[in-house]
C-alpha cells in the first residue's frame with residue numbers, strides 16, 4: 001500500500017508527539033515504554049498498522065492491554081493517529097511509532113512487548129524482495145529479541161503465497177504452532193473468528209469473497 005503524501009501530515013505528527021513517537025524517540029524510550037501509558041500492563045505491537053483501524057479497535061475493546069501501532073509510511077501513521085484522535089481523543093492505552101519493524105529491537109528490550117501482530121503485510125512476491133517480507137528471518141529475529149521466551153506472532157493475510165511462505169519461514173526459524181493455532185478461512189470458523197477485529201485490508205478482501213488465513217506462531 002502506498003499512500004499519496006498529505007501536506008498536513010508532518011506538522012500534525014510534530015504537534016502530537018505525545019501520541020506518535022518517531023524513530024529517534026523510540027530508540028531513547030527503550031525499557032521505558034510503560035511510562036507512556038496510564039496503566040502498567042502488557043504491550044501488544046502491530047507492525048505495518050496502515051490506517052490503524054485494527055489497533056484502534058483493539059485498544060477500545062481491550063483497555064487491559066497497552067497497544068502500539070508501528071508504521072513505516074508517514075502518511076499512513078498520520079492518518080491512523082489523526083483518525084483515532086479525532087474520534088476518541090488520546091486513549092490511555094494506545095500509542096504509535098513512526099518507524100521500521102526491521103530493527104524493532106533498537107526500540108524495545110527483551111520481553112517489553114508481549115505480542116506481535118502482522119496484518120496483511122505487503123507480499124513482496126518477487127524472490128529478490130524476499131528480505132522485505134515481514135515474516136523473513138531477519139524480521140523474526142527482531143521480533144524474538146523483544147518478545148518474552150516462547151512469545152507469539154499473530155499473522156493474518158489474504159495472500160496464500162505469503163501465508164505458505166510465512167509458515168515455512170516460521171518453521172525454519174524453529175517457531176511452533178498447533179492445529180488449533182491456524183485457519184485457512186478465518187471467517188468460516190465460528191470459534192476462531194470470536195473477538196476478531198477486522199483491518200481495512202481484511203474488509204476489502206472479504207468483500208471480494210476471499211478467505212482470510214490466520215496463524216499464531218510461537219518462538
Ligand SMILES: C[S@@+](CC[C@H](N)C(=O)[O-])C[C@H]1O[C@@H](n2cnc3c(N)ncnc32)[C@H](O)[C@@H]1O
Pocket residue numbers: 001047048049050051070071072073076099100101102119120121122199200201202
Ligand atoms: C498492505 S498494508 C496493510 C495495512 C493494515 N495492516 C491492514 O491490514 O489494513 C501493509 C502496511 O505495512 C507497512 N509496512 C511495510 N513494511 C513495513 C516495515 N518494515 N515496518 C513498518 N511498517 C511496514 C506499509 O507501509 C503498509 O502500510
